[in-house]
Amino acid sequence: MEIGMIGLGRMGGNMATRLRNHGITVVGYDRSPESKRDVASLAELVEKLQAPRVVWVMVPAGAPTDDTITELKGLLDEGDLVIDGGNTKYLDDARHAQELSEKGIHFVDVGVSGGVWGAERGYALMAGGAQEDYERVRPYLEALKPEGENGLVHAGPVGGGHFAKMVHNGIEYGMMQAMGEGFDTMTHSDLIDNPAEVMASWRDGSVVASWLLDLFALAAQQDPTLHDMPAVADESGEARWMVEAALELGVPVPATVAALYARQVSRGAGSDTLRVVSALRNQFGGHITKA
Structure with a gap:
């Protein structure tokens, strides 16, 4: 299993660590050269991942997320999947999903709670998207969630994760x-x-x-x-x-x-x-x- 992680700040960096601790290969990218990133550009990140790719976007909501998703649309291929795990406003999710779908790229929004303790304790995850897309990314979510039965839910269709x-x-x-x-x-x-x-x-x-x-x-x-x-x-x-x-x-x-x-x-x-x-x-x- 492998995944691309875009954004290696307080949340994204710790999430990458937890995924790696569960045996998942993570290719990390961040704008900052001091971020312990694995690649220096989104193009290089996409190139290093095997198709069909799964890419997790963990950058600030608004323009940074919009710009990242637009750039990914030009780099990814049909059948790839983008997860937005930032604090995006739920109303923006339908727009992002539509933009990516024009190229056959799938989209899942995931609300993430756990803060700086998540790498150790695990994260509460609320996913929005089609059932088949949720099942596709579920192994990554299972690695990120806390041990036990709770901490992960498929909240509903696209937008449901961020609404929750x-x-x-x-x-x-x-x-x-x-x-x-x-x-x-x-x-x-x-x-x-x-x-x-x-x-x-x-x-x-x-x-x-x-x-x-x-x-x-x-x-x-x-x-x-x-x-x-x-x-x-x-x-x-x-x-x-x-x-x-x-x-x-x-x-x-x-x-x-x-x-x-x-x-x-x-x-x-x-x-x-x-x-x-x-x-x-x-x-x-x-x-x-x-x-």
Whole structure:
């Protein structure tokens, strides 16, 4: 088995490592010469892969993904398959699939969650595409997912994978916001001596136990007050897209809206709530927010 990986940053580089650890040959390309890339161009990547090829695109959403897919269309052959594993807006997937299909190239979109820990823990993967295309790429997805039954789903047709990941990130926004608000409330109370210790205690036996709590405890070990973290948090787009989709579908999403607005407002004036959100984003994704 072999696959081309385009984009060897925090996510793509770790994914390439996990695939190789499962015995899959990876031909990696990145624009940066310092990226430990295997080839220096997309043309060279395509040349090194045996047809029919599978190529995974792991670059920033928007123009970088658009440009990469357009270039791949000119390089790949009929029967090849492109996977978009970035945080592309789900509405763009149909356009990408149509563009590639004009040359007989298949397309699968995959929402990926797991952050910088994925190489070790595995990634949660949400795939969108035709059933036969999903089955074709499933061995790669099985290598990337965590051990066990869960962590991989064929969410639906093209666009379904990124739609599922968009909803996943909207839920993530709400969960982190709630944790931040709880921490902020305890820091203002004379009845709580150590808010970070209280929250860390919930990791066992509590109904709110989660990996996010584990990551909070890890951040709090280094800085119990989180005052070294900026009281701001960026929003990367997915929650905003979810709110837009929910409005079109007639689904109320007040928790996601509140969490989204809190991040937008934080750019002007932050609070301890956003220190928690910022710390968690740094822990699971390596995201560094500048004050």
